[in-house]
Amino acid sequence: MHFQWYPGHMAKAKRSMQEDIKLIDVVIELVDARIPISSMNPDINTLAKNKSRVILLNKADMADQRYNNAWKEYFETKGYFASLVNSKSGTGVKQVQDIVNKACQAKIERDRKRGILNRPVRAMIVGIPNVGKSTFINSFVGRASTKTGNKPGVTKGKQWIRLSKTVELLDTPGILWPKFEDQSVGLKLALIGSINDNIVNTTDLSLEMILLLQKNYPNVLVERYGIESFADDLDIKGASKLLEQIAIKRSCLLKGGEPDVDRAAGLLVDDFRSTKLGNITLEFPPVIAKETPNT
Ligand code: G4P
Numbered sequence: 216m217h218f219q220w221y222p223g224h225m226a227k228a229k230r231s232m233q234e235d236i237k238l239i240d241v242v243i244e245l246v247d248a249r250i251p252i253s254s255m256n257p258d259i260n261t262l263a264k265n266k267s268r269v270i271l272l273n274k275a276d277m278a279d280q281r282y283n284n285a286w287k288e289y290f291e292t293k294g295y296f297a298s299l300v301n302s303k304s305g306t307g308v309k310q311v312q313d314i315v316n317k318a319c320q321a322k323i324e325r326d327r328k329r330g331i332l333n334r335p336v337r338a339m340i341v342g343i344p345n346v347g348k349s350t351f352i353n354s355f356v357g358r359a360s361t362k363t364g365n366k367p368g369v370t371k372g373k374q375w376i377r378l379s380k381t382v383e384l385l386d387t388p389g390i391l392w393p394k395f396e397d398q399s400v401g402l403k404l405a406l407i408g409s410i411n412d413n414i415v416n417t418t419d420l421s422l423e424m425i426l427l428l429q430k431n432y433p434n435v436l437v438e439r440y441g442i443e444s445f446a447d448d449l450d451i452k453g454a455s456k457l458l459e460q461i462a463i464k465r466s467c468l469l470k471g472g473e474p475d476v477d478r479a480a481g482l483l484v485d486d487f488r489s490t491k492l493g494n495i496t497l498e499f500p501p502v503i504a505k506e507t508p509n510t
Contacts, residue, residue, distance in 0.1 A: 217416065223393045223396040223464050224379050228389075228390050228392070229258070229364065229392075231389075232262065232341070232389040232390075232391075233262060235339060235373070235387075235389060236262050236263060236266070236339065236389070237260065237337065238373070238385070239337050239338065239339045239385065240266060240267060240316045240319065240322045240336045240337050240338065240339060241266060241267040241268075241269060241315060241319055241322070241336060241338040241339075241382075242259065242263040242266045242267070242268055242269070242338070242339055243260060243268050243269040243271060243311075243335070243338055243340045243341070243399055244268065244269065244271070244341050244342060244391075245271050245273045245300075245340065245341070245342035245347055245348055245351060246270060246271070246272060246273065247272075247278075247346050247347075247409075248255075248272035248273060248274050248275040248278035248283055248299065248348065248405060248496070249271070249274065249275060249277060249278045249279075249331060249407060249495065249496050249497050249498070250403045250496075250497050250498045251270075251272055251286050251289075251290075251498060252498055253387065253393075253395070253400040253403045253404060253497075253498060254342075254343055254346060254393075254403075254404065254407070254409065256343060256392065256393065256394050256431060257343065257394060258391065258394065259341060259391060265292075266298070266377060267296070267318040267321065267322065268294070268295045268460050269296045269297070269298075269311075269314055269315060269318050269338075270290045270295045270296070270297045270298075270486075271297075271298055271299075271300045271311065271351070272286055272287060272290075272297065272298070272300065273300045273302055273342075273346060273347040273351060274301065274302075274303075274346075275299040275300060275301050275303070275306075275307065276301040276303070276304065276494075277451065277490050277494060277495075278495075278496045279494045279495060279496035280494065281496075282386045282496045282499060282500060284299070285500040287299055289501065296314045296315075296317055296318045296341045296355075297314075297394060297473045298310055298311060298314050302347045302350040302351035302354050302355075303347075303350055303354075305354050308351070308354045308355050311355060311394035312355075312378065312379065312382075312403060314335075315338055315378070315382055315427075316379070316381070317383065318453055319336040319338075319381060322336050323336060323381060325363065326348055328397070329488070331447045335377070335380075335381055335382060335383045336381055336382050336383070337375070337382075337383050337384075337385065338350060338378070338382060338383070338384045338385070339384070339385040339388070339389055340384070340385075340389070340506070341388060341389035341390075341391055342378070342388065342389075342390070342391060343390070343391050343392065343393050343407045344390060344392070344393075344409050345407070345408050346409065348388035348390075351382075352386070352388060354386070355378075356376050356378070358382075365406065373385060373386075374386040374387070390466065393409055393410060395398075402420065402423050402424075402427075403497050403498065405420055406420065406424055406487060406488075406497065407488070408488055410420050416459075417477070417480045417481050417484055418476060418477050418480040420480070420484060421457060421458060421479075421480035421481075421483045421484050422451055422454040422458065422480075424483065424484065424487060425449070425454040425458065426449060426450075426451070426454055426480045427497060428492075429445065429449045429454075431495075431496075431497075431499075432470075432493075433447075433494055435492050435495070436461070436492075438472070439486065439491070439492055440460070440461045440465065441464055441495075442460040442461060442464055443460065443509075445457055455476070458474075458476045458479055458480060458483070459474040459476055460474075460477075461479045461482070461483060462474035462475055462476050462478065462479035464478070465479060465482060467479045467482065
């Protein structure tokens with residue numbers, strides 16, 4: 216499966232983010248808790264050099280709970296402030312204020328030493344499409360905030376939302392476009408719906424998804440669709456056979472009674488996206504070496 220991915224408006228969006236980020240002290244990056252690495256955009260490391268960094272593992276409710284905390288720890292060991300969030304229900308959103316405050320401390324301290332007092336720290340939310348930026352901002356900002364309006368000369372045309380006495384948030388999130396050479400990254404991004412479905416062949420996508428599930432969640436399809444269990448070393452041909460089985464079980468049939476694999480593929484991808492297959496994580500945190508306490 217091969218993806219071509221060249222959104223035309225990408226260069227413009229990147230330029231505008233480059234401008235915005237100059238005004239920012241803290242970058243809050245939303246990633247998808249099911250694919251935390253593939254849903255990051257490596258460009259942000261250059262764009263946000265020398266800024267405090269917060270990583271929010273959003274859609275934590277859709278991910279496999281067994282890995283959520285390990286991912287959080289992983290990012291903390293890499294020097295980020297990190298937290299798990301469900302922006303849709305609001306779980307974990309309130310705690311983000313504390314994390315942002317902590318991420319701002321160094322900047323506030325630096326300002327204080329230079330005699331700058333009461334200058335608000337500025338934050339910006341960034342993330343790839345569909346990761347939940349708007350949902351998060353709505354939930355995070357809630358009703359408590361007040362828009363501070365334009366500040367002529369300094370931040371022309373920008374709207375800032377006051378989050379607390381010390382922190383202001385740029386009200387428009389920065390969109391980072393997915394970036395990948397590795398096709399397996401593209402596959403995961405397509406599965407979570409961050410790549411436009413028009414450029415992806417759903418049947419191919421579902422076959423790759425079957426292979427991924429087979430490796431990490433071998434019972435999920437058997438349980439959901441009541442199909443026969445399948446071989447450990449499933450290949451793409453085996454995945455096609457399995458999709459046919461799903462089509463038959465779900466009565467996705469063509470006029471002649473043949474299995475309608477394309478329809479079954481759509482169903483399978485939808486079932487993944489709506490968590491009908493359960494909470495599934497598609498990327499796993501590297502094992503984090505824990506220090507053994509000296510007792
Ligand atoms: P974006 O601005 O980054 O592009 O993403 P947006 O907020 O539009 O969110 C994309 C979809 O993800 C929305 O679903 C939203 O409800 C959902 N979403 C965002 N955060 C979370 C989360 O933490 N958990 C869950 N379960 N879902 C989340 P949608 O189907 O497009 O819209 P809607 O039907 O929910 O309104």
